[in-house]
Amino acid sequence: MAVCRSGLLPAMPCASPIPLPNVLRTLPAAVPRARLATVPRKRTAPQPPAVMASGVVPALESKRTRLLSNSTAPGLRSAVVDAASGHLTLQWSDGLEASLHSLWLRDNCATRRHAATGQKLFSSAQLPAHLEMSVEQVTGSSVQLRWHGDGHVSEYCAHWLRGIIPTPAESAHSSTSSCVVPEFEFEDVRDCDPSTKLSWMQAIVSHGATLLRGVPQTEEAVQTVAEQLGPIQLQIYGKIFNVRSEPAAINLAYTCEAIGPHMDLCYYESPPGLQLLHCMRFDADVSGGESFLIDGFKVAEQLRRDEPAAFDSLSRLPATFIKDHADRPEPVLMSYRRPHFALNADGSLIGVFWSPPFEGPLQLPLHQVTEYYRAYRVLSNAIDTAPRWQYRMQPGDLIVFNNRRMLHGRNAFRSSTPHARSLRGCYVNIDEFANRFNVLRNRFGTLGSPEMNHFGNQDWGQGIIKLQRAPALPKG
Amino acid sequence: MAVCRSGLLPAMPCASPIPLPNVLRTLPAAVPRARLATVPRKRTAPQPPAVMASGVVPALESKRTRLLSNSTAPGLRSAVVDAASGHLTLQWSDGLEASLHSLWLRDNCATRRHAATGQKLFSSAQLPAHLEMSVEQVTGSSVQLRWHGDGHVSEYCAHWLRGIIPTPAESAHSSTSSCVVPEFEFEDVRDCDPSTKLSWMQAIVSHGATLLRGVPQTEEAVQTVAEQLGPIQLQIYGKIFNVRSEPAAINLAYTCEAIGPHMDLCYYESPPGLQLLHCMRFDADVSGGESFLIDGFKVAEQLRRDEPAAFDSLSRLPATFIKDHADRPEPVLMSYRRPHFALNADGSLIGVFWSPPFEGPLQLPLHQVTEYYRAYRVLSNAIDTAPRWQYRMQPGDLIVFNNRRMLHGRNAFRSSTPHARSLRGCYVNIDEFANRFNVLRNRFGTLGSPEMNHFGNQDWGQGIIKLQRAPALPKG
Numbered sequence: 001m002a003v004c005r006s007g008l009l010p011a012m013p014c015a016s017p018i019p020l021p022n023v024l025r026t027l028p029a030a031v032p033r034a035r036l037a038t039v040p041r042k043r044t045a046p047q048p049p050a051v052m053a054s055g056v057v058p059a060l061e062s063k064r065t066r067l068l069s070n071s072t073a074p075g076l077r078s079a080v081v082d083a084a085s086g087h088l089t090l091q092w093s094d095g096l097e098a099s100l101h102s103l104w105l106r107d108n109c110a111t112r113r114h115a116a117t118g119q120k121l122f123s124s125a126q127l128p129a130h131l132e133m134s135v136e137q138v139t140g141s142s143v144q145l146r147w148h149g150d151g152h153v154s155e156y157c158a159h160w161l162r163g164i165i166p167t168p169a170e171s172a173h174s175s176t177s178s179c180v181v182p183e184f185e186f187e188d189v190r191d192c193d194p195s196t197k198l199s200w201m202q203a204i205v206s207h208g209a210t211l212l213r214g215v216p217q218t219e220e221a222v223q224t225v226a227e228q229l230g231p232i233q234l235q236i237y238g239k240i241f242n243v244r245s246e247p248a249a250i251n252l253a254y255t256c257e258a259i260g261p262h263m264d265l266c267y268y269e270s271p272p273g274l275q276l277l278h279c280m281r282f283d284a285d286v287s288g289g290e291s292f293l294i295d296g297f298k299v300a301e302q303l304r305r306d307e308p309a310a311f312d313s314l315s316r317l318p319a320t321f322i323k324d325h326a327d328r329p330e331p332v333l334m335s336y337r338r339p340h341f342a343l344n345a346d347g348s349l350i351g352v353f354w355s356p357p358f359e360g361p362l363q364l365p366l367h368q369v370t371e372y373y374r375a376y377r378v379l380s381n382a383i384d385t386a387p388r389w390q391y392r393m394q395p396g397d398l399i400v401f402n403n404r405r406m407l408h409g410r411n412a413f414r415s416s417t418p419h420a421r422s423l424r425g426c427y428v429n430i431d432e433f434a435n436r437f438n439v440l441r442n443r444f445g446t447l448g449s450p451e452m453n454h455f456g457n458q459d460w461g462q463g464i465i466k467l468q469r470a471p472a473l474p475k476g
Numbered sequence: 477m478a479v480c481r482s483g484l485l486p487a488m489p490c491a492s493p494i495p496l497p498n499v500l501r502t503l504p505a506a507v508p509r510a511r512l513a514t515v516p517r518k519r520t521a522p523q524p525p526a527v528m529a530s531g532v533v534p535a536l537e538s539k540r541t542r543l544l545s546n547s548t549a550p551g552l553r554s555a556v557v558d559a560a561s562g563h564l565t566l567q568w569s570d571g572l573e574a575s576l577h578s579l580w581l582r583d584n585c586a587t588r589r590h591a592a593t594g595q596k597l598f599s600s601a602q603l604p605a606h607l608e609m610s611v612e613q614v615t616g617s618s619v620q621l622r623w624h625g626d627g628h629v630s631e632y633c634a635h636w637l638r639g640i641i642p643t644p645a646e647s648a649h650s651s652t653s654s655c656v657v658p659e660f661e662f663e664d665v666r667d668c669d670p671s672t673k674l675s676w677m678q679a680i681v682s683h684g685a686t687l688l689r690g691v692p693q694t695e696e697a698v699q700t701v702a703e704q705l706g707p708i709q710l711q712i713y714g715k716i717f718n719v720r721s722e723p724a725a726i727n728l729a730y731t732c733e734a735i736g737p738h739m740d741l742c743y744y745e746s747p748p749g750l751q752l753l754h755c756m757r758f759d760a761d762v763s764g765g766e767s768f769l770i771d772g773f774k775v776a777e778q779l780r781r782d783e784p785a786a787f788d789s790l791s792r793l794p795a796t797f798i799k800d801h802a803d804r805p806e807p808v809l810m811s812y813r814r815p816h817f818a819l820n821a822d823g824s825l826i827g828v829f830w831s832p833p834f835e836g837p838l839q840l841p842l843h844q845v846t847e848y849y850r851a852y853r854v855l856s857n858a859i860d861t862a863p864r865w866q867y868r869m870q871p872g873d874l875i876v877f878n879n880r881r882m883l884h885g886r887n888a889f890r891s892s893t894p895h896a897r898s899l900r901g902c903y904v905n906i907d908e909f910a911n912r913f914n915v916l917r918n919r920f921g922t923l924g925s926p927e928m929n930h931f932g933n934q935d936w937g938q939g940i941i942k943l944q945r946a947p948a949l950p951k952g
Binding site: 087099100101103104107108114116117118119120121123124125127129164231234236248249250251252260267268269270316317318320322323324325326327331332333334335336337338339344345356357358359360361362363366369370373374376377379380381430431434435438439442447457458459460461462464465466467468 | 563575576577579580583584590592593594595596597599600601603605640707710712724725726727728736743744745746792793794796798799800801802803807808809810811812813814815820821832833834835836837838839842845846849850852853855856857906907910911914915918923933934935936937938940941942943944
């Protein structure tokens with residue numbers, strides 16, 4: 001395993017752009033140069049999503065998965081090291097420009113990773129404060145850099161670099177005009193072909209929920225469906241739970257009372273990402289009992305625009321979530337303090353937490369108490385007036401929804417028969433679902449879209465990227 | 477179930493303190509009045525920890541668990557509503573004073589919760605912006621308030637209110653002078669009595685790790701021990717994993733290479749809280765292979781003092797953690813972006829993440845790249861020079877450590893025999909462990925200490941509190 005060393009020569013300014021064959025120059029005109037991140041911001045026009053956002057390294061993909069043809073992807077037009085800043089600026093054939101930092105480039109040399117495991121073999125702490133490099137070669141498909149210290153040559157795939165670039169911030173949750181839940185047939189997703197499965201998962205990610213029809217009314221069906229999405233997440237209510245009116249309820253869900261919009265298990269550090277509810281029985285004589293969903297992320301983004309002061313309070317002042325239930329065979333005493341909205345350092349919304357029945361005593365300094373309750377009222381009102389998807393489940397229906405994004409609840413119901421409305425439910429961990437979704441997107445070349453950061457899993461990122469791996473890529 | 481309503485009369489100033497019997501006045505003199513939170517800051521002198529920090533409501537405890545006698549706890553000396561602010565100010569017999577907000581008090585009326593489940597039955601959004609109250613009665617053990625709107629009387633247990641008060645910030649992790657791992661015998665903790673189990677769990681929480689000796693070298697032993705602490709957390713390496721040199725390693729851990737200080741699974745939203753490693757075999761002819769632990773929280777707090785600029789960068793700029801391993805029977809493609817240090821809004825350290833082998837490409841704006849790598853070097857150096865507990869495990873040894881706080885690793889080793897050094901490991905979820913620890917602390921009356929916020933589970937809180945529940949407490 002080759003590991004780079006990084007003793008360095010003094011700074012050496014370099015150099016003019018290395019031009020590429022003219023054929024690449026016939027592609028769209030350059031956009032104004034953006035001084036970008038490891039990674040940039042600006043694009044000329046919307047790109048084909050699979051190309052623009054993918055982090056797949058085509059040379060390392062198997063034949064089966066190479067659905068993304070290089071011929072449709074923008075190639076590199078030029079690569080130049082800026083004498084003043086020392087940054088590498090790349091321009092792609094569609095005009096996209098991005099500047100990359102020398103430290104970042106050396107840190108991401110593919111030869112620094114274990115070939116089989118992808119694990120990093122070199123400490124970033126060993127990188128010197130300053131690095132100098134020159135462009136050794138640039139082709140449409142890759143750029144080679146030579147490091148002035150040790151003469152090591154690092155090669156980067158143009159397509160991989162393109163995949164590192166985050167897509168522009170999306171307004172996926174800006175509209176509150178509707179709450180749509182796509183429908184699928186159980187027959188279609190059971191033992192389904194991977195592309196159907198990807199469509200189903202994609203719908204869960206995009207819309208926050210899907211409705212599955214025709215699921216057999218067997219005890220194990222909800223588990224069967226869940227395990228298509230990820231392993232079931234164990235929690236204090238057991239692996240599978242029955243939602244039906246019980247005489248000695250340990251949760252309001254197990255009564256016939258109305259349950260307002262909420263998320264489950266906010267007193268866990270990592271509440272379940274997906275919740276499944278399978279309707280086993282819903283007798284015709286039951287009145288009420290409709291299920292509903294509200295898009296919590298849309299509510300939050302709307303609040304950011306309409307009530308910025310409340311939004312600020314809700315992202316700064318921690319609520320208390322609590323489960324204090326000692327009188328159980330397996331006693332529970334859990335709590336977690338977090339603001340209702342989680343933001344990253346850029347102010348992006350990365351989490352929503354709303355679970356009124358499980359609020360515990362607020363723990364805030366006296367001078368913040370009024371502020372908290374004022375903001376709480378604003379949010380509560382926004383939730384109550386938000387568009388909702390409301391639906392009376394039928395036996396054989398199964399809803400899957402994102403428990404981090406969608407608030408769920410049900411209307412009160414009445415019936416003369418015990419268990420006349422009966423659902424079976426379970427959860428899937430958010431990381432495990434995201435993993436399976438990523439693996440499938442990678443297989444179909446759609447990896448790299450920023451949708452996962454709308455999952456509410458408090459990840460600061462914008463979609464997943466893949467590693468650049470050794471061995472060196474074929475010359476372009 | 478009684479549910480409070482909160483239509484209110486106009487403000488009405490009230491009133492002078494209601495004095496308590498003189499017997500309580502013989503207790504320690506009052507401290508200067510602190511304007512406190514829902515909850516306060518200052519104390520005269522250290523109190524007996526079980527009393528000072530406990531949130532247990534004695535009247536609701538079973539005989540078995542009522543280890544904490546009311547007679548040793550400070551009683552309420554006075555309760556007064558301040559005319560200007562409308563806050564309730566309480567003074568305990570040991571001089572502690574705390575002011576509570578009217579909104580908070582009404583929101584925490586015990587009659588607002590479902591008796592069996594403890595779930596909240598009333599929306600905080602229904603609380604009006606202003607509430608007026610008078611002190612109806614105050615005794616050593618409780619205070620009753622009358623609400624001017626609806627005349628409802630709420631009663632609060634003095635001991636419960638005392639338990640809500642967070643303990644002062646501790647400097648538990650301020651010293652880097654040592655890294656101590658307490659030792660226990662397997663015989664003592666196997667099917668152990670609850671108090672021994674609490675001691676063991678307490679040691680894990682306080683020190684970040686314990687060493688268990690004399691664990692049988694059976695395949696299932698590590699699972700048996702783990703399940704004393706919580707259910708095993710499934711993750712991508714399976715339920716139980718073997719750490720030994722393998723020909724086709726899917727992780728550096730499964731080679732004989734040195735592994736630097738790190739935490740496991742930082743690419744999960746909620747990495748495992750506890751890790752267990754059970755030594756099955758460690759032949760005498762193996763050279764090297766010592767395990768070590770470093771207290772990551774101590775390193776971080778030391779850095780905050782010595783290198784505040786680096787500390788700031790490390791708590792603001794997200795690192796990328798990645799697991800990109802498609803070439804497995806169950807492919808994995810996970811990533812998570814988070815700063816190395818997680819802070820809450822008060823600047824308290826609530827999480828540390830360090831896992832160099834699993835760093836992916838940094839995704840930061842260009843102008844922050846140098847800052848990130850500079851801070852990274854500082855942290856890396858601090859870790860390398862921090863005190864470490866280093867130990868050559870013997871067959872039958874089992875270490876349990878907090879994977880969120882302690883960095884672990886091992887020295888390289890050499891041996892002529894395959895599998896001459898062999899460990900079996902598994903994980904326990906942090907929430908599940910915390911729950912069992914809380915339940916046991918509640919049973920022994922030591923609940924309420926702030927130790928859980930040193931767990932690194934990104935909880936903004938300071939220890940768990942219990943709910944005040946209906947029915948009303950007996951009059952004091």
